[in-house]
Amino acid sequence: MTTYIVRRLIQAIFVLVLATLGVFLIMRLLPGDPILLYVSQDEFTRMTSAEEIAALRAQFGLDQPLLLQYVYWFGGIFRGDLGESIFMGTTVAEEIGRALPVTLHLGVISFIVAHIIGIPAGVITAVRRGRWADTTLTTLANIGICAPIFWVGILLIYGFGLYLGWLPIQGYTSPFKDFWMSTQQLVMPAFCLSLPHMAGSTRQTRSAMLEVIRQDYIRTAWSKGLRERTVVMRHAVRNGIIPVVTLGGMAVPRVLGGAVLIEVVFNIPGMGRLAVDALFSQDYAIVQGVTLMMAAVIVLSNLLVDISYGWIDPRIRYQ
Amino acid sequence: MSESRETVIQEFIEAPPRVSAWKRFITVFFGRRIVIFGMIILIGLMITAIFANWLAPYDPYLQDLDNVKASPSTEHLLGTDTLGRDTLSRIIYGSRTSLIVGFVAIFFAATVGMTLGLVAGYFGGWTYSVIMRVIDALMAFPMILLALTIAALLGGGLRNIVIALGISMIPPYARLMCGQALHIKENDYVVAAHAIGAGNWRVMLRHIAPNAFPPLIVLMTMMIGAAILAEAGLSFLGIGIDPPGAAWGAMVSEGYRYLLTVPVLSFAPGIAIMLVVFAFNMVGDGLRDALDPRLRGTL
Amino acid sequence: MVEGDEMSHLLEVSNLKTHFSTEAGLVKAVDGISYYIDELEIIGLVGESGCGKSVSQLSTMQLIPTPPGEIVGGEVIFEGRDLLKYPAHGPEMRSVRGAKIAMVFQEPMTSLNPVMTICRQISETLELHLGMNRETARERSIELLKLVGIPSAESRIDDYPHQFSGGMRQRVMIAMALSCNPRILVADEPTTALDVTTQAQLLELMKDMVDHFRASLVVVTHNLGVVARYAQRIYVMYAGRIVEAGTTKDIFARPRHPYTMGLLKCVPRLDEERGRKLVPIVGLPPNLVNMPTTCAFLPRCPYSIDRCRQEPWPPLKQLHDQHYVACYANMEEKVGELNAK
Numbered sequence: 001m002t003t004y005i006v007r008r009l010i011q012a013i014f015v016l017v018l019a020t021l022g023v024f025l026i027m028r029l030l031p032g033d034p035i036l037l038y039v040s041q042d043e044f045t046r047m048t049s050a051e052e053i054a055a056l057r058a059q060f061g062l063d064q065p066l067l068l069q070y071v072y073w074f075g076g077i078f079r080g081d082l083g084e085s086i087f088m089g090t091t092v093a094e095e096i097g098r099a100l101p102v103t104l105h106l107g108v109i110s111f112i113v114a115h116i117i118g119i120p121a122g123v124i125t126a127v128r129r130g131r132w133a134d135t136t137l138t139t140l141a142n143i144g145i146c147a148p149i150f151w152v153g154i155l156l157i158y159g160f161g162l163y164l165g166w167l168p169i170q171g172y173t174s175p176f177k178d179f180w181m182s183t184q185q186l187v188m189p190a191f192c193l194s195l196p197h198m199a200g201s202t203r204q205t206r207s208a209m210l211e212v213i214r215q216d217y218i219r220t221a222w223s224k225g226l227r228e229r230t231v232v233m234r235h236a237v238r239n240g241i242i243p244v245v246t247l248g249g250m251a252v253p254r255v256l257g258g259a260v261l262i263e264v265v266f267n268i269p270g271m272g273r274l275a276v277d278a279l280f281s282q283d284y285a286i287v288q289g290v291t292l293m294m295a296a297v298i299v300l301s302n303l304l305v306d307i308s309y310g311w312i313d314p315r316i317r318y319q
Numbered sequence: 320m321s322e323s324r325e326t327v328i329q330e331f332i333e334a335p336p337r338v339s340a341w342k343r344f345i346t347v348f349f350g351r352r353i354v355i356f357g358m359i360i361l362i363g364l365m366i367t368a369i370f371a372n373w374l375a376p377y378d379p380y381l382q383d384l385d386n387v388k389a390s391p392s393t394e395h396l397l398g399t400d401t402l403g404r405d406t407l408s409r410i411i412y413g414s415r416t417s418l419i420v421g422f423v424a425i426f427f428a429a430t431v432g433m434t435l436g437l438v439a440g441y442f443g444g445w446t447y448s449v450i451m452r453v454i455d456a457l458m459a460f461p462m463i464l465l466a467l468t469i470a471a472l473l474g475g476g477l478r479n480i481v482i483a484l485g486i487s488m489i490p491p492y493a494r495l496m497c498g499q500a501l502h503i504k505e506n507d508y509v510v511a512a513h514a515i516g517a518g519n520w521r522v523m524l525r526h527i528a529p530n531a532f533p534p535l536i537v538l539m540t541m542m543i544g545a546a547i548l549a550e551a552g553l554s555f556l557g558i559g560i561d562p563p564g565a566a567w568g569a570m571v572s573e574g575y576r577y578l579l580t581v582p583v584l585s586f587a588p589g590i591a592i593m594l595v596v597f598a599f600n601m602v603g604d605g606l607r608d609a610l611d612p613r614l615r616g617t618l
Numbered sequence: 619m620v621e622g623d624e625m626s627h628l629l630e631v632s633n634l635k636t637h638f639s640t641e642a643g644l645v646k647a648v649d650g651i652s653y654y655i656d657e658l659e660i661i662g663l664v665g666e667s668g669c670g671k672s673v674s675q676l677s678t679m680q681l682i683p684t685p686p687g688e689i690v691g692g693e694v695i696f697e698g699r700d701l702l703k704y705p706a707h708g709p710e711m712r713s714v715r716g717a718k719i720a721m722v723f724q725e726p727m728t729s730l731n732p733v734m735t736i737c738r739q740i741s742e743t744l745e746l747h748l749g750m751n752r753e754t755a756r757e758r759s760i761e762l763l764k765l766v767g768i769p770s771a772e773s774r775i776d777d778y779p780h781q782f783s784g785g786m787r788q789r790v791m792i793a794m795a796l797s798c799n800p801r802i803l804v805a806d807e808p809t810t811a812l813d814v815t816t817q818a819q820l821l822e823l824m825k826d827m828v829d830h831f832r833a834s835l836v837v838v839t840h841n842l843g844v845v846a847r848y849a850q851r852i853y854v855m856y857a858g859r860i861v862e863a864g865t866t867k868d869i870f871a872r873p874r875h876p877y878t879m880g881l882l883k884c885v886p887r888l889d890e891e892r893g894r895k896l897v898p899i900v901g902l903p904p905n906l907v908n909m910p911t912t913c914a915f916l917p918r919c920p921y922s923i924d925r926c927r928q929e930p931w932p933p934l935k936q937l938h939d940q941h942y943v944a945c946y947a948n949m950e951e952k953v954g955e956l957n958a959k
Binding site: 130215216217219220221222223224225226227228230234235238239 | 679681685707711712713714715716717720721723725728729730731732733734742743746747791794
């Protein structure tokens, strides 16, 4: 098992390097020059000379050869230095430090909500197949997968925010500062963000459970005189959960991606919104920092999924 | 018994009639009402996109500045936007954007992805490792973010959106094809092909690829919905076809500002998106059930 | 209807009918069978694939998946009660399954839950039916494993099914089934998925176990050889009905139904001369969807007479003592001609 983990870890690091290198190159290949963009903002304050532009370039290390810039940046990670934001005058680390907890908060809540509702719903639809509960829940799940989450957000804002006035329509407060406000603000965004995966895991759990229920060992369990609840919970779910774990792994990039849209709709200062703003203003350093973070989270979660397989399915453990 | 006894016995002995594969496909595919429903919507969508010129009541680019932000009325069934353009017409024309982006991006992703996967799975070894690591790197990003980054690099416009989306959707195809190739190449007929001297490319294209198709076709149908949603997300964020072109996501974004006064500007395009994605997903489900129900758990 | 002795039997099945609604039509998997089993008896239920023998046993325990399947008629009298009167998943059936009537299935590979240890799988029945606690159940499970011949039972008790071979898994299934001292053990094709040597060992084991636990055994199989040695009585099934019933000696020495005779002719025997051809039964098994009203074996029967074509499926008639057969040709007492062929 240990060799398995170590091997996966090495692969993960390699993938991470590849990913960040890719983004790095893309950012450098972008047409447009961030220095000029930045400078043109200051057009009315002063005229910049060619020397000053060159000096700015050197300051941000943009005059070095590409590969060197990357290596320098990569080395900086270990010192906690991710560079400076060209536009905001702060370090990337600061910006990310501010935005990351927000997105984590939103993301984790969405992730939990999606599974707490999705998995039991899937089990119910499988066990009560063909009956009322199944048809309703499955239809809801089918619809849930299709709705564009930014649009659902807007609908909810209109309904619960503007029309009924029950919930605040945007913004974010730290739960440590004002827990009640924080929760209120998070209800709608978290729901929207959890929707695709909630629906997805309902469908996947249903498939997995239907497959499991047909298995011979379920028939054996029935023949032993166990009650339905035991057969379902102890025998069926244990086996059916395996594909759901893979799905859980796929939820992480989905949630992170969805966060980009949701944070824009609800005006939440998280990584998603940071990334969008940075992309539009070609703020290299921020984009790289954000992608590093997101890629790291995703790669880590894939690693965890792989490891958890070994734990859940004893057949894999003993390979 | 009025029938001759011989006939009775004869019929009795004969094995039950075998249903042709095509007939079975049709029966299973059209077996569920919801799939038929989805199919109807899709056909409606195609008709709308192709015949948009005739179906739209107004020119979607026609501005009527005396009549901005109008609520739905008999003249403008879904109202008008900030420049007085008829919302319904814009939605009808928007179907073209969604469909084109959806189909072309998927086609691109599938072609590139399947080639990569085929090569990786077939040759194995270093080829496999390198290609799979690149795919993993692509997968380390949320799809939207990747598409956003690439689109920011290339600029706006239909072609670039398609490329950006296409690239971000390569991984599932590559992985599926790779898995299939790994599995199929163990089969005896592949060994036999090698034995008679078939070259690598021939084996790959004529033996492995055709047998790998069924799950891939299902994947394509399922992902069209995802592509359309992603395109809507991108145009919502502001990266999409250049204005004045009509794109559903962008329309939602524009309408967001006027939510209180003219909510239909945001609501209507979203419903269109949802309907279309729903239709594709249902048809995809039906296709999967008809082609190979064993895939039910995986796709 | 097969008449038994006047004293009541341990299990008596009367006119059991189970139907399945399929895409192709209504399948009468079990179309009115009656049999019984007494204490300490071993009976064999023999027939080819698809004749309804497995379905009949699942029906007695109400383990038929009810959307496509349905038990439409008959009685299953066990301990004085008709089991079919109770709801399929109600407390009465649950108290019978595993505790009074237990089943061992055909596929040891897939019949055990892959993610649960053997200990848990055996213990849960002990805890459920006998009210044992964890430790006691575990000890008892180890004892049971030893009883069925699993070496190093103490260490293997915590292993998972995939760590056992096919034969060992079947032993585990037997241990699991017998754990609560059931009155009847039903073995549904217990050896079909195993190789020949293991088959023999397993049958010997089952015989020892039912002797040890003083239980009765129903062996369902398509292989006559399996029941020849151990069963006291045999029922032969075809197309959902019982076509011949009798003691093992009756069936093997004096088979009367053309199907039984055909089955025996397919199988080589040690006591016959070399060079005898193995004669397969011509034709295919019947399509259970559109069964005609006449005898189902008619198209494949070399002894058919006019009556067979005209009248509905023959009922079981007693030939002598415990030997019954459902065949018009037999009833017309053309016995001599039949045996000559």
